[in-house]
Amino acid sequence: MSRDQPAPLPGQSDKIVQVENLSKKYGDNIAVNGISFSLTKGEVFAFLGPNGAGKTTTVEILECLRNPTGGQAKVLGYDVSKRSDQAEIRKRIGVLPQDFNAIDRLTVRENINYFGAMFKHQLDADKLIELVDLKDKRDEQFKKLSGGLKQRVGLAVSLVNDPDVVFLDEPTTGLDPRARRDVWGVVERLRSQGKTVFLTTHYMDEAEYLADIVSIIDHGQIIASGTPDQLIDTHGGKKTLIIREAGEEGLKQLPPGLPKAELRNAGDIAIPLNNGELTNILMSLGQTPLHDKEIEVRRPTLDDVFLNLTGRRVSEEGN
Amino acid sequence: MSRIITIIVGHFKSWYRSKSNIFWTIAFPLLLIVLFGAIFGNGSTKFDLYLQNQDLSANTPTPYSQAYIGVLNNTGAFNIHMVAAGQTVQQALDFVKNDAQLHNRGQRLLVVPAGFASELSATKKANISLYFDQSDQASQSLKGIVFAATNSYASNLSNSTTSIDIQQQNLVTRNIRYIDFFIPGVIGMTLLTTGVFGAVNTNGRYRELKIIKKLATTPLSKIEWILGMVGYQMILATISLVVILFFGYAIFGVTATIDFYTVGLVVAAALLFPGIGMVLANFVKEAESADAAANAITFPMMFLAGTFWPRETLPDIMKIIANFMPLTYVNDGLRDALIYAEPAQALTNTIIALGLAAFFIVLGSILMNWKEE
Ligand SMILES: Nc1ncnc2c1ncn2[C@@H]1O[C@H](COP(=O)(O)OP(=O)(O)OP(=O)(O)O)[C@@H](O)[C@H]1O
Ligand SMILES: [Mg+2]
Numbered sequence: 245m246s247r248d249q250p251a252p253l254p255g256q257s258d259k260i261v262q263v264e265n266l267s268k269k270y271g272d273n274i275a276v277n278g279i280s281f282s283l284t285k286g287e288v289f290a291f292l293g294p295n296g297a298g299k300t301t302t303v304e305i306l307e308c309l310r311n312p313t314g315g316q317a318k319v320l321g322y323d324v325s326k327r328s329d330q331a332e333i334r335k336r337i338g339v340l341p342q343d344f345n346a347i348d349r350l351t352v353r354e355n356i357n358y359f360g361a362m363f364k365h366q367l368d369a370d371k372l373i374e375l376v377d378l379k380d381k382r383d384e385q386f387k388k389l390s391g392g393l394k395q396r397v398g399l400a401v402s403l404v405n406d407p408d409v410v411f412l413d414e415p416t417t418g419l420d421p422r423a424r425r426d427v428w429g430v431v432e433r434l435r436s437q438g439k440t441v442f443l444t445t446h447y448m449d450e451a452e453y454l455a456d457i458v459s460i461i462d463h464g465q466i467i468a469s470g471t472p473d474q475l476i477d478t479h480g481g482k483k484t485l486i487i488r489e490a491g492e493e494g495l496k497q498l499p500p501g502l503p504k505a506e507l508r509n510a511g512d513i514a515i516p517l518n519n520g521e522l523t524n525i526l527m528s529l530g531q532t533p534l535h536d537k538e539i540e541v542r543r544p545t546l547d548d549v550f551l552n553l554t555g556r557r558v559s560e561e562g563n
Numbered sequence: 564m565s566r567i568i569t570i571i572v573g574h575f576k577s578w579y580r581s582k583s584n585i586f587w588t589i590a591f592p593l594l595l596i597v598l599f600g601a602i603f604g605n606g607s608t609k610f611d612l613y614l615q616n617q618d619l620s621a622n623t624p625t626p627y628s629q630a631y632i633g634v635l636n637n638t639g640a641f642n643i644h645m646v647a648a649g650q651t652v653q654q655a656l657d658f659v660k661n662d663a664q665l666h667n668r669g670q671r672l673l674v675v676p677a678g679f680a681s682e683l684s685a686t687k688k689a690n691i692s693l694y695f696d697q698s699d700q701a702s703q704s705l706k707g708i709v710f711a712a713t714n715s716y717a718s719n720l721s722n723s724t725t726s727i728d729i730q731q732q733n734l735v736t737r738n739i740r741y742i743d744f745f746i747p748g749v750i751g752m753t754l755l756t757t758g759v760f761g762a763v764n765t766n767g768r769y770r771e772l773k774i775i776k777k778l779a780t781t782p783l784s785k786i787e788w789i790l791g792m793v794g795y796q797m798i799l800a801t802i803s804l805v806v807i808l809f810f811g812y813a814i815f816g817v818t819a820t821i822d823f824y825t826v827g828l829v830v831a832a833a834l835l836f837p838g839i840g841m842v843l844a845n846f847v848k849e850a851e852s853a854d855a856a857a858n859a860i861t862f863p864m865m866f867l868a869g870t871f872w873p874r875e876t877l878p879d880i881m882k883i884i885a886n887f888m889p890l891t892y893v894n895d896g897l898r899d900a901l902i903y904a905e906p907a908q909a910l911t912n913t914i915i916a917l918g919l920a921a922f923f924i925v926l927g928s929i930l931m932n933w934k935e936e
Binding site for chain 2 (some may be wrong): 307308311334335337339341344345346361405543
């Protein structure tokens, strides 16, 4: 943000979130270390990082739950550090905290109305129930729902005040693949409604699938930002040719003169591809017994981006 | 305001939809009442009678007075409890009042005055005094037996001209039975447990479930949240009070007076015990350990604060500790207000309870982290 530009009026900016040089320290532990980023209206923004990277800390500063120790953050043009601004922010944001549970013995609909009553205006509970696909369960008590359905109640609750921006902190952690897909479906519906969404995740595929913009955060610092394609193009490295389940045997059968191949789990052979080499390699493979195998070309993913940037992989558990 | 009502309604629904909540706040106290009432309710079938024999000669009872007491004893209708002879009548009455409450006995005192023997032998006439509550049913039959026994003693003395007058002195007492004593204690106990555990649950568990975090991102303020919790506790306390008093009346005929102090004490309890729970929930962050801590605090408090037995029966050191138990003042106040009809003592206890309530609710509110943890 340049100093010369007139500051936009609070609540009117196209920049939904603006963060500059933000830090948060806990004693000697620097949870967030001078990060800057911004969110434009209508964007789905993913904060991608492993456990302890500083995702929750950042999000909760934006939600006015924690005070930053340095830097600046504005949400909808309001300053998160100003008391009077915080009240305005609270009216206009939607929040799904990490590991959120609604009230056990209230039904789905009662929970939505309970949290809705905290705001001046709330959306119709039945509309929200429809949005998250919980029609059959609307009069079921929260505690009786499965993990995936519970999370959908959380999503509905986070939207109850028709917020200008929604913060979803790890909305799919701990869910089975099916339930994750359902949550993704809801986020996609939000995107199509033009909602601005800030989500955190340690799932690479989730960020890649859902986000317009991804910022990778590690040890409290943003190490890369951009669209998933940009990140992959810049940091993903080469495409890989995979020969499925070829094993040690297959390694020996490879024709000479190929880039250095490696054996991966399940006996897959991976060969890094330079641009324009694909045809030649496939031709030479055709001469070997390997031509019977299943062969695919894999584009690098955000996993590879993270690996290349940090030298580590983010495991399923996010470590 | 509508936010606070939403919170109250939310808590209340969560309460009545949980069978275990209903059990602990309603069924359990009633069970205790029935159980304790059955065990301690009907003590001995004899009448308790306090007796002071002032007619001494050389520090031993005169033969006449001794014989008279023997006659009373032989009726088999009385449990006679002797009161020290050296006390004035007023002192003796005070002693009887305390001792009778302590042991759950009726308050009746028979005084054989000094000079009983000499007057009998000189004038064939004597006076004794019976202090009792004439409105008390049991006392009426007791009076009859005392009269009969006294007449029979007098007529057996040498000849029939001897007469002993019984001066009847009315005592305004309420004949406090164990169950009368116990009911306010059960109310105090219920307010204690629902208050402390309710606050630990709504502030400890709701924190773990991130409900509080979620609420803190809405326009709801910490004060509104706390007011909602307290409002809910007041409703629950009122329900407990009404249900317990109703059952006490229906089963044991316990008549209680609900007055201004009762209301004050219920308000105090609905602030005090959740306040204690909030303080706990802030020191012990994990909901489960907070629950254990709540048990560790409420249990000893229940016993020491005179819920089940009068505090007078405790060893001295425990009596001192009981003075530091907030429940003590709620229990005492409720007894004074509901049963004993002692407005002055009720007022003192209500004021102390309200003071403690203000202290704990303010401390709990200050300690509670609404946002950052
Ligand atoms: N209240 C706190 N007090 C002290 N340290 C904290 C606190 N909250 C977070 N931290 C530390 O700050 C760092 C960042 O934590 P944060 O919760 O923001 O990570 P995260 O990216 O959300 O991780 P996760 O994927 O596990 O949710 C961690 O080292 C954590 O231990
Ligand atoms: Mg987190």
